[in-house]
Amino acid sequence: MEVSAFMNKTTVISAEALRVQQENCQKIKEYWLDQGITPVAFVDTYGCQQNEADSERIRGMLEAAGYAMTDTEEGADVIVINTCAIREHANQRVFGNLGALTHTKRRHPRQKIFLCGCMAGQPEVVERLKKSYHHVDGVFNTHHLWMFPELLLRVLRQKKRVWAVEDSAGSIAEGIPVRRSGKLKGWVSVMYGCNNFCSYCIVPYVRGRERSRQPEDVIAECRELIEQGYKEITLLGQNVNSYGKDLDCGWDFADLLSEIAKIPGEYLLRFMTSHPRDASKKLFDVMASSPRIAKQLHLPFQSGNDRVLKAMNRHYDRARYLELIRLAREAMPDLVLTSDVIVGFPGETEEEFEDTLSLIETVGYDALFTFIFSPRPGTPAAKMEDPTSREEKNARFKRLCDTQDRISSERHRAYIGKTVRVLVDGSEDGLLTSRTEGGRLVRFPGAEELIGTYQNVRITDSTTWSLAGELE
Ligand code: SAH
Ligand code: SF4
Ligand code: F3S
Numbered sequence: 001m002e003v004s005a006f007m008n009k010t011t012v013i014s015a016e017a018l019r020v021q022q023e024n025c026q027k028i029k030e031y032w033l034d035q036g037i038t039p040v041a042f043v044d045t046y047g048c049q050q051n052e053a054d055s056e057r058i059r060g061m062l063e064a065a066g067y068a069m070t071d072t073e074e075g076a077d078v079i080v081i082n083t084c085a086i087r088e089h090a091n092q093r094v095f096g097n098l099g100a101l102t103h104t105k106r107r108h109p110r111q112k113i114f115l116c117g118c119m120a121g122q123p124e125v126v127e128r129l130k131k132s133y134h135h136v137d138g139v140f141n142t143h144h145l146w147m148f149p150e151l152l153l154r155v156l157r158q159k160k161r162v163w164a165v166e167d168s169a170g171s172i173a174e175g176i177p178v179r180r181s182g183k184l185k186g187w188v189s190v191m192y193g194c195n196n197f198c199s200y201c202i203v204p205y206v207r208g209r210e211r212s213r214q215p216e217d218v219i220a221e222c223r224e225l226i227e228q229g230y231k232e233i234t235l236l237g238q239n240v241n242s243y244g245k246d247l248d249c250g251w252d253f254a255d256l257l258s259e260i261a262k263i264p265g266e267y268l269l270r271f272m273t274s275h276p277r278d279a280s281k282k283l284f285d286v287m288a289s290s291p292r293i294a295k296q297l298h299l300p301f302q303s304g305n306d307r308v309l310k311a312m313n314r315h316y317d318r319a320r321y322l323e324l325i326r327l328a329r330e331a332m333p334d335l336v337l338t339s340d341v342i343v344g345f346p347g348e349t350e351e352e353f354e355d356t357l358s359l360i361e362t363v364g365y366d367a368l369f370t371f372i373f374s375p376r377p378g379t380p381a382a383k384m385e386d387p388t389s390r391e392e393k394n395a396r397f398k399r400l401c402d403t404q405d406r407i408s409s410e411r412h413r414a415y416i417g418k419t420v421r422v423l424v425d426g427s428e429d430g431l432l433t434s435r436t437e438g439g440r441l442v443r444f445p446g447a448e449e450l451i452g453t454y455q456n457v458r459i460t461d462s463t464t465w466s467l468a469g470e471l472e
Contacts, residue, residue, distance in 0.1 A: 010211040010246070013146050013173035021176075022064065024149035029066035031156055041067040042076035046094060047084025049236050049272065050207075051117055053187040054145055055082045058116070060177035061148050069179075073104045078112045078152065083119035085202050087374035091119055095128075102135050112155050114138040116145065121206030124377060126165050140164035142192075142207050146173035169193075170208025174217055184425055184452055185232040186225045190218050190256060194238040196275060198302075199313045200345065200373060200381040203238055212243050215251050219260055226265040231423055231452065235260075235271040241278035254283040261290040266454065268423065268437060270294045273340075276301065277315040279324050284331035295332045296438045299324065300340035304359030305352040308345050311384070318359065325363055336366045336438025343400055344373040344393035346384035353396050357403055366411050366438065368404045372397050405464045412440070412462035419458045419472055424450045441466040 032039050041062045045055040058080050059069060070076055079101065084090040098115070105111045113136050119125045120141040129136050137155045140148060144164035151162045170193045180186055194203050195210040222233055235257070237243060243253035253271075261269055269292055274283075276299055287293045299321075303309050306317045316324075329335055341356060360368065372393050375382035422434035422442050431443040432450060434457070443466060444457050461468040 009169050010209065011143070011168060011171040013171050015175070018146065018173060018175055021061070021147060021149045024153045025061060025064040025066075028149060028153050028156065031153070032066055037077075039067050039077040040070045040075065041078045041080070042070050042073055043080045043082065044073075044097075045082045046090055047082070047086065047118060049187055049234065050189065050192075050238070051082050051084060052181070053189055053236055054117065054142065055080075056178050056180050056187070057145065057176045058082065058148060059179040063179050064177045065149055065152065073101060075108050076104075077108075077110060078114065079104075080114045080116060080148075083115060083117040085118040085122055085125075085206055085376070087371065088376075089374065091122075091125070094119060098133055098136065105135050112137045112152070114140070114148075114151070114155075116140045116148075117142065118202070118206040120165055121167070122202070122377065126163070130163075134161075136161070138162040138164075141167075143168045143171050146171065146176055168208060170211055172211055172213060174213070183228075184230060184423070185234070186230045187234055187236050188218060188221050188225070189213065189236045190240055190253070190271075191237040191243050195242070196239060196277070196315075197313060199311060199384075200342065200376065200379060202376040202379060205378055207238070210239065210242060210246060212245070212247050214247070215244075215249060215256055215259065218256060219263070222260045223263050226263050226267050229452075230267060231454070232268045232270065233260075235269065237271075238273060239275040239278065240271050241274050241280070241283065252282070254280065254286045257283070257293060258286045258290070261286075261292045267292060268294045270296060270439070272298045274299050276321050276324055279328075281327050281331070284328045288331040294437050294439070295334055296336045296338070297328055298338045298340075299328075301359060301363075302340060302342050303345060303348070303352070303356050305348075305355035308348055308352050308355075311347070312342075312345060312381070318355070322359075322362065334438075336436075336440065337363060338367045338369070338439070339363075339365050340369045340371065341400065342371050342373050343397045344386075344388055346373065346381055346386035346388075348373075348388065357400065360400070360404060360407065364407055364411065365404065366440065367408055368400075370397065370400055370404065409462070409464045412464065412467055415440070415459040415467050416462055417459065419456050420467075420469075421454055422457050423454055424452065426451060436467075442469055443467070444469045444471060446471055 043055050083094045120139050138151050154162050191212040193208040193210045240253050244251040420436045424434040426433045432446045434442045456472040457469040458472050459467050459469040
């Protein structure tokens with residue numbers, strides 16, 4: 001597996017290769033037309049926003065091939081499972097659901113099953129699928145997403161299993177058709193892959209080397225979304241702050257963000273994820289300078305202890321992280337801050353864990369995504385000695401969550417009496433749901449017609465997770 005660390009050439013998929021895929025979509029359409037069938041497809045997504053964005057492209061290709069979308073496995077002519085490998089639990093869920101699909105396939109024998117995404121980049125997963133999951137017809141890793149129409153056509157015509165799982169530094173394919181899930185909020189990838197090799201993390205192995213899209217491609221996609229009426233764009237990358245390092249255009253992420261924010265219109269720009277290693281004052285100043293950029297920063301710290309941070313290969317220490325937070329808040333006093341943290345990294349002692357607790361008290365995050373360390377095959381941390389018991393890790397995890405719940409409640413309570421501007425994005429149990437610029441969930445009574453508009457809401461109540469209010 002380590003071999004992928006030494007392969008570093010991005011494959012740019014040519015316009016010609018993508019045109020061939022369009023022709024394959026046409027051939028799939030004809031395959032079904034000949035039988036007088038309108039085929040239906042189910043795409044099931046696990047994992048992060050990057051996978052959500054990929055699934056929108058898988059649906060785009062399926063739609064171009066004549067498929068209608070359904071939201072159930074039962075009766076679907078093709079099922080695509082877009083998987084996540086970040087923790088062992090994610091893998092187990094997928095294998096559990098895969099097992100159940102033997103039954104849906106028996107009831108609907110023409111059903112074809114594909115597995116793609118990050119698990120398809122794990123050699124031991126591919127082996128297991130080959131040996132024990134014969135009802136899976138096709139597997140492709142993230143580097144081969146663009147050739148899904150060809151794989152599907154081969155499965156339909158030749159009735160043979162297909163595998164597109166070769167490892168590579170990664171590909172960039174512009175112009176894959178996309179069927180977006182929402183009309184209000186859109187994802188736009190600015191880069192793919194990751195070069196950081198944090199010692200616990202599987203992502204660089206399954207998603208390949210860091211590669212940036214050309215600024216003009218990113219800007220054009222954002223402009224298109226804004227012209228179509230999208231109100232929120234989230235720029236995606238595993239480490240957006242290293243955007244542009246592999247291009248010759250001299251742009252960094254702050255330059256890109258600042259340029260996108262010049263596109264006229266009423267919308268908000270968000271981005272994730274920022275790695276503290278490359279975050280800069282320049283970025284915070286750009287965020288502060290435009291009302292179109294949300295004053296929200298997701299800046300994962302993972303651990304509050306310097307020894308653990310070093311063992312994680314994170315390339316910053318506690319002092320540097322806190323300095324970044326100071327600079328960010330200096331530029332944006334109302335900044336909403338969120339973060340990721342791992343509990344129970346191999347060898348983490350009680351004192352080291354307490355450094356994490358004290359860091360979250362010092363910073364006062366609005367919300368935190370908390371994880372218990374999960375060893376990933378092939379990563380350095382999976383081989384480190386890990387004497388801490390599961391019970392101890394669970395107990396630390398609970399202390400961390402309790403501490404953050406208290407902090408989140410306090411921060412939410414401080415909104416009471418204030419008026420916030422929100423984007424109304426849906427309704428639930430008779431109330432409208434919306435998000436503040438900082439991404440906080442606000443529920444309030446109002447007419448469904450308000451969905452898709454910005455409103456001012458006065459906050460009257462709060463919980464750990466959300467705010468409640470009324471229209472002003
Ligand atoms: N690129 C992002 C993170 C992507 S993964 C970044 O670097 O910030 C999302 C989160 O999952 C990580 O921030 C980390 O907290 C968690 N994570 C990753 N690998 C993990 C593992 N092996 N065990 C537990 N949590 C993990
Ligand atoms: Fe994983 Fe680290 Fe890359 Fe994030 S920056 S995806 S945690 S290797
Ligand atoms: Fe999971 Fe892959 Fe995202 S491992 S978190 S889906 S990059």
